[in-house]
Amino acid sequence: MNDKIFRKLRNFCFRAFLAGVAASLSFGVAGCHGKHEHEHEGEESHQGHSHNETLQLTAYNSEFELFAEAQPFVAGQESEILAHFTKLSDFKPLEKGKVSMKLTIGGKSVSVVCDKPAHPGIYEFKVRPEKRGEGNLSFEIEGAGGKSVVTVPGITVYDDEHEAHHEAAEAAAKSSNGIVFPKEQSWNVEFSTEKVASEPFGEVIRTMARVEPSQGDERVLVAKSAGTVRFAAADLTAGKAVGSGQALFTIDSEGLADNNMSVRYQEAKSAYETAKSEYERKEELAREKLVTESDFRKAKNEYETAAANYGNLKRNFASGRHSEGSPMSGFIKKVYVRNGEYVEAGSPVMEVAQNRRLYITAELQPSKYHALRDIVSTNFKTASGSEVYSVADLNGSLVSYGRSVDEDNPLVPVVFQIDNTVDLLPGSFVEMYITAGRGERSLTVPNSSLVEEMGNYFVFVQLTPEFFEKREVKPGKSNGLRTEILSGLKENERIVGKGAVLVKLAQASGKLDAHAGHVH
Template identity: 45%
Template structure:
């Protein structure tokens, strides 16, 4: 059954093509069979219209699609006036709202023949705008209009139809390639680290047993400046008992204070010598220094250690109940606001390292690319030499953590150099790869796209240099190219998404 249906379909197509070929010289096409495409752009809108050829005294339908720029989404509301101006005479029509979402269906009857222009006056909530289609021709009779329309019909051979209704449903955009300075790019990998001053290491100030606070100091947990993180107690230790040392220091301080005050009273009556008084004062001041230091950092239950900045717990080095010694690292607190990207490059790039003026950073875990300027970044240092252990040259960049960077992870780095050389570039999102070859979809009309192979040069992670296959005045799909490719692969369109001509 399926084979029969297929054979009937093939036969129907063959007969239709035969009919078309041999009847072309006998029958003139009807006016409504030939359509002309009109395309125009402004800073705010894209227009794509399909219209009947314009003939004096005959009504022509203009099916107009309007998209916002740069979003390329449908114009959903607003009044529209179309004006056909030829030889100073004007024909107009106003629609208060779209015929359908993004579509305005006009009908005009030209009054005079000649070349003129179509002007669209757009009134929306955001203001008044105007879009002009130049070089619109109105013909004196239907015969000339039809033949002229046939001559400018756009060929769809080797092209993919992707309707405006389809593009409005997805992230979609088109643009011209750019001719701009594009220097040598050094592609490498960098390690993400916290910047100096962005994190602090908190260490034990005495020997003892660590007791983490009841808030459960865990990696990744936010902490505030002055928040107590843990305490260190030596009261249970036989040796180096901090509580014993605190009591001893307190007793020595109180004794030295009492001795000094007593000798000071006796010195008034010249009962003790000045030397004895100075010795007592010295012992008192030394005991006070020791006691004040211990009293500041200790209490009978141990030493309380607080965070010195607001941030989060980056790393905990000890466990609750573990014995630590003075100076031993306990916890790292990080703000994770400023990061360093550390990388190394081959020595062959040494002559151009001084010309590096920017970079693009590509995160591997979420496939996002950021410019150095976007992250408020800067080049911090460039190595001047290598050593016997490492023949690579180190570089460091500093960035603000505005993305999803994780210290300790890795990113792909594209170091960009200054240059006066001009290159034709396109966004990487416009490129499609098939078995090592690269393709783009070039716009023929806003609903018709040609798949074209291009030869690529260097890439900086965001843009790629095009060496062959594309010119600056051509418009191509920069966002949504993969979906245009899928439409080409299926060879079919959603019946509900198309529009009637």
């Protein structure tokens, strides 16, 4: 086992206060070998004082974060490099793929190829620069998605070992309020970093809103005639899932003295047969010009009316009862009557809903009316407060807002419509953030990056991908997803986006040496 990797991972184990990492981090190291463009005549032994400073190198491209810990580069001496590769898509380690490292100094290069990681995300290289000078260190990653190159500029190779280690010590990240959070730890939790950027940030209107069913997503089923309600199944209660066309209930008028559907059906059948016979008789007479045109049209109208009435009763009430099925797939929202209860025609029996589309309705003070003309974005937080959603991400949009108020309700209604892909409950309330106008450009951070302590707010600024500085900031307004920062940060500084609470826990576990667990 490579002793330097072992020390790094052993020290990490002692402070892995978050469960979920492997109990044993023992692994075999595959050696990676390189080729120099020029052969060496001999090797120099290390002279002078013992040094243990480590270069901490960080670079990014559009796909990867590179964090490398390297022994300072001295001409003619071998330096070991532990390169940590993190995928920016999910901030998880690069688990497989070939990586080619190239150290270029003064136009001459030394290359090393590593076919696989020594441990997920960690590649080990050994390189011996030939002469002093300035240059860069590049890593070419080959994987299923193709090739990707990450380059670290500003690499210096020294003649003097003491100078190299002195400069490495001077360049090391330092902070009196720093927290170590190793890559092996961040890879095992939900974690990410991002650059602080400025963006237009308008007025934010914060209010409570009610979730309501969308029109067309609910249907009330009514009794088409008077009679006794008979449910199709005993478990037809609120919340029961139903399919389109599924039988729900029947209305039985058998045995009723009034509005008996069996009697009405027989009457309609008799009237239909009589009207049909009279129409056919007068049709024959009309051909021979033995009846007037008006008498023939009257017989025809009476026949058509009787046929329509009889057809309707035949389809729905042939047996003295009519059945009702669900008009759509969904669930039973409400049952208005009991099984076996008598109802009049037109009485509501059941309500079926889908909840595929929902309205979110807020009511605002009239002073906010003019801001509603320029709504930029809308977010909302559920009652539990655990999730914040963007209306745009839920295929939502502004439906309307009120153009007038009245004495009974002097508030302006604002209605949004969304796809209910997050299982919101109609009738519940959400906290809504309506951003209106572009406003001035401001520095913003995700809400998840802020931690609060006794009324003060902090973020964790990245000094290296394993070392973060806790810094107090002054927050401004928030749109539910991002918060304006009035002071404490600079544009392009990189901060912890997800996982800030875990970094805070790392701080609470005890003050750690900024270099603990690093390769020296």
